[in-house]
Amino acid sequence: MASISIKGLTKSFNAGDDAPAAVSQLDLDIKDNQFVTLLGPSGCGKTTTLRMIAGYIVPDAGTIHVNGRLISAPGNVVPPDQRGMGMVFQNYAVWPHKTVYQNVVFGLKLRKIPAAQLKAKMEETLALVNLTGLEQRYPNELSGGQQQRVALARSLVVEPEILLLDEPLSNLDAKLRENMRVELKRLQRRTGITFVYVTHDQAEALALSDHIAVIHGGRLQQYGTPQDVYARPANRVVADFMGLVNLVPAKVAGPGTLEAAGGLKLQVALPDGIKTGDSVEVSIRPENIQLSVGGTGARATISERTFLGNITEYYASLDPGPTLRVQTHPAQVFAVGDKVTVEIDATQCSVFRSSAL
Amino acid sequence: MSVQAIGPPIRVRGPRTRLRFEHFVMGGAILCLIVLVVLPLLTLLLGSVRGEQGMSLENFTEVLSNRLYVNALKNSLILGAWTGLFSLIIGVSLAWAVSRTDVPGKGLIQVTASLSYLSPPFLTAIAFVYLFSPNAGLINVLVRDVLGLPFLTFNVFSMAGLVLVTVLHTFPFVYLLASSALLSVDASYEEAAQILGASKLRTALSVTAPLVAPAILSGTLLAFVNAISLFGSQAIIGLPGRIVTLPTRIYALFDYPPEYGLASALSLLFVVITVVALYLQRAFLARRSYVTLGGKGARPQLMSLGPARWLVFGFVVLTFVVAIVLPYSTLIAVSFSKSWGLDFWKGLTLQNYKFILFEYNVTQRAILNSLGLATVAATIAVLLGAIIGWIDLRTRLPGRKLLDYFALIPLGLPGIVVAVALIQFWLAMPLALYGTLAILLLAYVGRYIPLGVRAANSSLRQIDPALEESAQILGASWLTTMREVTLPLIRPGLFAGWLLVFVPVIQELSASILLFSSSSITLAVAVYNLYETGYIEPVAALAIVNMIIIGAAIFVANKLGGGRIASRSGATQGLAS
């Protein structure tokens, strides 16, 4: 229903000191009907970005278009109440002095919806988020999950074209979070609303998103599908942030050939501009390493074993060389001290220049 | 749920810089503050350096060298010092009794402190004159002529008398701050000292005392500032005893022809004293924070006083009698007597009330004026406070800290100084405000705006900005957000602030005395004028009417506020923070 196009968005607080900008030169194209996640570590500028999209924070530079309409440019910023977006806050921000009904109906009243339509709309929305029957409760009589639903309903009832969510699940317990995750995804599909979702939880981002924007230090690092971001990280920072990874230093021995310490050899597609003799880092996911006894390949010794239920994790020390984290099917059992051979699925590895960050 | 337009959607408008309603509201509030506080103060400053020809410091030289003014300064400081000392002694004793001992009648202590704080000091002063004026004071007559013990008489028209009357109003400042500090000292601090072998006394001196000292000092300084700022008691008791203080000397400078330059210079000198005292007070209060940092379980240990507790109880009762029973029963007795004297009870009458309410044509006007002014002033002070607090906490407006600071300045301005500044400012303006209700309103709002700002500020702080933001994103304008979200949420706090302004305004005398005219006369001024004219019995009747109106107004305001009482601690927070 709505696309968002962000160009060169920049914001720094305390212009005076030379602290890095909270958000700098951010470009982002969000298509209709998408679930897009802004993902990154604490303090990387996710909330700042979201609040600039909503209009609460005035950017220092850059533009924001919604459906091709300019809504934010330096010196020309449409205030939040005229952007027609919805937002769900981390702490819900459900009004404590209004009942569930009054909270949800607020936006409809502002839009002067006729009574009959209003009633139908309210019933539909409350049913959608499973709040039917709780209309007359005050927020302090609701559980955290229910308050969360009120916040959602309040934003959804006015059918915004864009819904902004700032870590909406982070205050819920693990079980509830899981449930709400599924509900949110379902909701987004059913309504077709464009969701911009902020989280620092990469598992959540992978599970929910159509596209993930990985942000670090106020800069966009990579923007792509979850599969892309996970399997083809654009740089070391992204690789490191998206789950467990082994970052192994290596040298380019020839075209498409890498040599790492411990006799590890890999045939990989090299990024442009990397020549023979360059120092690089290879990122290898633990699930892309095979351990075997007596195979061909680099030799390693098991130095630690952790049983995790659905998988077993080993630390395999290449001799001489780095220690790799390896995840295997639990049926495959090695003992600490066992000599093993390491095989790596090179198609799933990424190579970065050593100097990169 | 299908996505289709439901009624008129909120339009996504193109960017356009334009002034919105809230900009006008904020601008208006800032302008108000400038007109109320900043410009009058600047006028005061200018007035003080305006000499016979051009700018000069001659007013200051005069004020600092002429015995007339130096004496006033000296008397004010002496009054402040003694009042501070006795407020400290009484306040700390009562606070200690309430929070650390098993003394009976703790409720009585609370009641005494609250009532003493709420009583207009000029009424207490008048009551004490009825009892202790050197010749006709009832108690003096009794001990001298009936009991034949002339050495037991007490002349209220003396520094001692002035201190006595003032302390009755100021000790609650120390009491309230000290008792809340004592109650918040975690018992474990004291237990820790005792387990190391410290005696009770040693513990009190080496552990408890240092912990609560900042709060006590802070309360004492508040008592000091308050004491020296009171015009009514210093005029009623000081002037007959030839004890001229800063407020009464400034007042005298307005006798024809008014000496604006000298009045301004003296006012500034006055402000320097109050500001220094308040600065110290804030510094002490800031150090208080570590008291409450302790632990969660503040379970102060109660000391068993044994039979001595009746002695302490006696002290409590004595305070109650002197501060409340004596003044009010005296006023009541005088108001019903034909002629005040030893055998007043022989001729009781309602004539004084009849005269005051129906024949003396000032009373009804004064009542209406005071009620109207207090209601309007409290409402404006609180609303302005809400806007200023909101600007400070919710916007990134450059200079908003300065705004907040300006709004606090009046805390350091004695009423009479506010009056001196306003008179000069508005006389210089083309608007003829002098002598109207409007100038009184300006004085009251200006003087009490800090209470409004504090009340709004502390309530706003407790409200997550996201609550406002979520209304905004749904399309609510600033006004709608305020009306639907912000104001309902801070209403209890604002209401407490409203009462906090209403109560002092309805008994305000220090500024009113220079600003009123016969049409804009207020209750407190009416009482003071009638007293000055030499009436005795009708003054008491008017004083009682005054008290009834104050009491009724507080009662009604409390009812309207849904039982939310401007709690006693709230009262000092407003003044202390």
Ligand SMILES: Nc1ncnc2c1ncn2[C@@H]1O[C@H](COP(=O)(O)OP(=O)(O)OP(=O)(O)O)[C@@H](O)[C@H]1O
């Ligand atoms: N109002 C503000 N004033 C000054 N600095 C701010 C402000 N808001 C954010 N910042 C700074 O900007 C940077 C980005 O903050 P932001 O809130 O966007 O981070 P975030 O990615 O949302 O982090 P988190 O996951 O912890 O919520 C941080 O360094 C933060 O300290």
Ligand SMILES: [Mg+2]
């Ligand atoms: Mg955040």
